[in-house]
Amino acid sequence: MSRVFVTGIGIISAIGDTATKNREALINKQCGITRLSLFNTKYTGLRPCGEIKVETHELKKKLRAHEKGATRSSVLALHAFEEAVADAALSVKQISSRHTALVGASTVGGMCLTDELYNDANRSENGSEYLSSYDCASVDLYLQLRYSIGGVINTINTACSSSSNAIMYGARLLKSGLAKRVIAGGTDSLAKFTINGFNALHILSPEKCTPFDRDRKGLNLGEAAAFLVLEKEEDIAGKKVYAELTGYGNSNDAFHPSSLSDEGDGPFLCMQRALQKAQLPASAISFINAHGTATENNDFVESQAMIRLFGIPPPFASTKANTGHTLGAAGAVEAVFSVLSLYCQEVYPGVHFSNEIEATGLKPETSYRQLPLQHVMSNSFGFGGNCTSLIFSKV
Amino acid sequence: MEKEKLKQQLKQQIIQFLNLTNVKPEEIKDDEPLFGEGLGLDSIDSIEMIVLLSREYGITIQDPKEGRKILVDINTMADYIAKHKTK
Amino acid sequence: MYIHHYSCISPQQTFEHAHVETLHESADNKLTAKEPVYKGIPPGILRRMGKAVRMGIGAALPVITQQPAIDGIIIGTANGGMEDCIKFLNQIIDFEEGMLTPGNFVQSTPNAIAAQMGLLSKNKGYNITHVHRGLAFENALLDAMMMIKENPGNNYLLGAVDEISAYNYNIDLLDGCFKKECISNKDLYHSVSEGTIAGEGAAMFLVNDNAENATATVKAVQTIHTTDEMEVNRTMQQFLEQTLSGKQADILLTGENGDARLLKYYWGVESFFGEHTSIARFKHMCGEYATASSVALWLICNNHQWPEHMIKKQGEAAPVRNIIIYNNYRGVQHGFMHIAV
Numbered sequence: 001m002s003r004v005f006v007t008g009i010g011i012i013s014a015i016g017d018t019a020t021k022n023r024e025a026l027i028n029k030q031c032g033i034t035r036l037s038l039f040n041t042k043y044t045g046l047r048p049c050g051e052i053k054v055e056t057h058e059l060k061k062k063l064r065a066h067e068k069g070a071t072r073s074s075v076l077a078l079h080a081f082e083e084a085v086a087d088a089a090l091s092v093k094q095i096s097s098r099h100t101a102l103v104g105a106s107t108v109g110g111m112c113l114t115d116e117l118y119n120d121a122n123r124s125e126n127g128s129e130y131l132s133s134y135d136c137a138s139v140d141l142y143l144q145l146r147y148s149i150g151g152v153i154n155t156i157n158t159a160c161s162s163s164s165n166a167i168m169y170g171a172r173l174l175k176s177g178l179a180k181r182v183i184a185g186g187t188d189s190l191a192k193f194t195i196n197g198f199n200a201l202h203i204l205s206p207e208k209c210t211p212f213d214r215d216r217k218g219l220n221l222g223e224a225a226a227f228l229v230l231e232k233e234e235d236i237a238g239k240k241v242y243a244e245l246t247g248y249g250n251s252n253d254a255f256h257p258s259s260l261s262d263e264g265d266g267p268f269l270c271m272q273r274a275l276q277k278a279q280l281p282a283s284a285i286s287f288i289n290a291h292g293t294a295t296e297n298n299d300f301v302e303s304q305a306m307i308r309l310f311g312i313p314p315p316f317a318s319t320k321a322n323t324g325h326t327l328g329a330a331g332a333v334e335a336v337f338s339v340l341s342l343y344c345q346e347v348y349p350g351v352h353f354s355n356e357i358e359a360t361g362l363k364p365e366t367s368y369r370q371l372p373l374q375h376v377m378s379n380s381f382g383f384g385g386n387c388t389s390l391i392f393s394k395v
Numbered sequence: 396m397e398k399e400k401l402k403q404q405l406k407q408q409i410i411q412f413l414n415l416t417n418v419k420p421e422e423i424k425d426d427e428p429l430f431g432e433g434l435g436l437d438s439i440d441s442i443e444m445i446v447l448l449s450r451e452y453g454i455t456i457q458d459p460k461e462g463r464k465i466l467v468d469i470n471t472m473a474d475y476i477a478k479h480k481t482k
Numbered sequence: 483m484y485i486h487h488y489s490c491i492s493p494q495q496t497f498e499h500a501h502v503e504t505l506h507e508s509a510d511n512k513l514t515a516k517e518p519v520y521k522g523i524p525p526g527i528l529r530r531m532g533k534a535v536r537m538g539i540g541a542a543l544p545v546i547t548q549q550p551a552i553d554g555i556i557i558g559t560a561n562g563g564m565e566d567c568i569k570f571l572n573q574i575i576d577f578e579e580g581m582l583t584p585g586n587f588v589q590s591t592p593n594a595i596a597a598q599m600g601l602l603s604k605n606k607g608y609n610i611t612h613v614h615r616g617l618a619f620e621n622a623l624l625d626a627m628m629m630i631k632e633n634p635g636n637n638y639l640l641g642a643v644d645e646i647s648a649y650n651y652n653i654d655l656l657d658g659c660f661k662k663e664c665i666s667n668k669d670l671y672h673s674v675s676e677g678t679i680a681g682e683g684a685a686m687f688l689v690n691d692n693a694e695n696a697t698a699t700v701k702a703v704q705t706i707h708t709t710d711e712m713e714v715n716r717t718m719q720q721f722l723e724q725t726l727s728g729k730q731a732d733i734l735l736t737g738e739n740g741d742a743r744l745l746k747y748y749w750g751v752e753s754f755f756g757e758h759t760s761i762a763r764f765k766h767m768c769g770e771y772a773t774a775s776s777v778a779l780w781l782i783c784n785n786h787q788w789p790e791h792m793i794k795k796q797g798e799a800a801p802v803r804n805i806i807i808y809n810n811y812r813g814v815q816h817g818f819m820h821i822a823v
Contacts, residue, residue: 135560201587
């Protein structure tokens with residue numbers, strides 16, 4: 001079984017359109033949660049979001065993405081994809097090779113075009129240009145076509161853990177010899193669909209979200225795309241290597257369609273399985289990029305699960321207060337942050353935190369600092385009890 | 396009498412709204428708890444019922460926790476509706 | 483990878499007392515699934531389920547209630563609960579983003595199917611949903627094959643589900659996927675026009691690495707994305723060389739679907755098989771949908787003596803041992819499987 005290394009990263013989020021800009025924003029405790037300005041919804045002003053303040057058509061112009069039917073989710077994905085493959089210095093020929101796999105993830109896909117979808121679903125003529133762009137697969141089919149990627153192409157949707165599972169699936173493709181290199185990640189753009197969905201569940205915060213805070217009021221949605229280039233040990237000579245992907249674990253909480261059990265079996269098990277895969281004791285983890293959505297349910301359960309597994313948990317924080325919860329992209333976004341943490345030997349603080357949850361007494365990191373890091377864990381938990389943890393290690 | 400009518404109507408609305416296809420209105424007792432035991436409803440149902448109160452009776456409940464105090468059984472719901480309905 | 487238990491809800495009689503010799507007809511270019519009375523699903527849970535979730539759970543229950551117990555759940559679905567998804571969308575527009583019921587939203591996410599299975603079977607193991615449109619099932623299959631290699635002795639529920647909803651039918655019709663004229667599934671392969679007929683269903687399998695008493699063996703799976711039929715031919719040639727290592731395939735089972743635009747791919751692929759090999763088809767039974775190739779796999783598990791209506795060309799092969807499945811989704815996504823029985 002070959003070891004798997006991260007040789008390229010790309011990200012666009014509410015706090016920056018490159019990995020470098022995202023890192024600077026994290027160091028400076030910058031928050032990307034603002035009033036929505038790029039599309040109309042009743043919740044503009046009522047539910048702040050992690051919005052990328054660039055219109056879709058401007059992104060298309062910048063990326064020369066003039067293909068018909070390209071949605072915002074696809075264009076954000078393309079932005080991050082191009083940064084990642086350039087960062088890993090992959091040639092066009094390498095990208096199109098049948099040994100190159102693409103594993104994407106999304107939960108919104110082309111449904112960001114809520115009004116177009118409504119019309120196309122309910123009208124008998126004059127379909128829009130987006131007829132084959134609404135599903136989640138449309139994003140990866142778009143990237144495949146643009147780069148003629150020849151290997152395994154896949155799209156995963158396990159709600160908010162989608163792109164962590166994409167990274168896990170990518171690593172397994174490499175280890176089983178089904179690919180020589182994998183570009184794995186995810187994308188989601190803000191949509192009326194998700195804003196109304198999460199709002200109907202009463203878990204959207206009317207203010208900037210406060211992960212792990214006693215008085216947290218729910219999550220802020222965000223939009224982002226992030227991709228990582230994964231390569232094998234034998235192919236990385238002379239390349240910049242950010243980190244090794246040493247562990248991954250997937251579990252199901254098997255409790256409720258939209259909330260986690262108090263015991264947190266799902267979160268506990270995926271962290272434990274990731275440790276087993278990495279052959280590490282819990283004490284080896286230097287830092288956790290927590291799921292930390294700032295909903296009442298998640299932060300409490302995640303804290304309990306961390307205490308159950310670690311006793312005294314290592315330093316941790318949630319970057320969702322910076323980017324918002326980017327759903328299908330969140331796992332990849334936070335994998336990029338974890339990899340940057342390791343590469344630069346620093347931890348990014350949680351913003352907007354004031355008081356710990358009484359029952360757990362856990363306090364996230366609140367200031368930027370340099371810290372020797374060996375192994376960083378990244379957690380993602382989704383609706384349907386779909387939980388996944390990744391462990392990245394210093395090279 | 397008015398209250399009885401309201402309760403009947405409410406039972407039918409709950410069955411329709413929550414798609415309780417195997418339940419008949421007369422099977423729902425006025426003092427039977429709606430959540431946990433009894434009908435076995437859960438947290439998503441409680442939010443659905445808050446929407447029901449809004450659409451059918453013009454009653455707005457912002458906090459789902461507040462809702463749980465009203466959505467105890469048919470009696471508590473009917474009392475609350477009788478007092479607060481706006482349509 | 484070995485298949486032990488298998489179950490299918492489809493437009494044909496595939497669920498209880500499977501009988502596929504009699505062909506049930508389509509209506510309005512749709513082959514709608516024959517849903518059974520769902521016995522094992524608690525009514526309190528059933529009431530919330532959309533059709534895709536219901537079919538998926540319904541088909542999975544006979545598999546997961548048998549021994550051995552499963553260690554994980556691997557599902558392929560292009561759209562999951564599409565009907566719920568658009569119902570929620572309609573609420574957003576119709577109630578102008580007012581007070582909305584979250585039930586449809588929660589049920590509409592494609593992972594709700596695998597999640598609900600985890601919930602019902604109290605399974606906290608590996609749980610994943612592949613949604614890569616016409617290759618969602620093939621990716622799930624590949625995932626299961628890797629899982630079994632990584633975790634010897636483990637058992638997985640592998641399956642696929644997709645539903646016809648009025649809305650996705652409308653979108654795909656506008657996109658030119660379905661025939662404009664109304665035809666019967668009995669005449670599907672005589673049609674010379676563009677488009678096909680819609681279908682739906684769920685097929686579930688218990689898979690592991692135990693050869694003993696296995697129904698079928700999944701030898702290999704491969705996928706490509708291309709519109710170039712020569713590329714498809716090259717891939718088929720290589721696939722056959724690698725997986726059959728000199729042996730001849732006994733049956734080629736294809737996803738031919740009556741769409742004139744796709745015939746060139748099927749003709750190209752068929753040219754690799756000689757007198758020895760029978761050629762059979764299955765989309766007249768289940769209609770076209772993104773994860774229909776799972777029904778092809780179920781048919782192989784179900785009976786080795788295939789009904790006349792499936793046979794396109796009778797070959798010389800007997801007994802049947804090696805079967806190749808080739809499926810083409812909308813001229814772009816191509817899946818190849820090698821199954822041995």
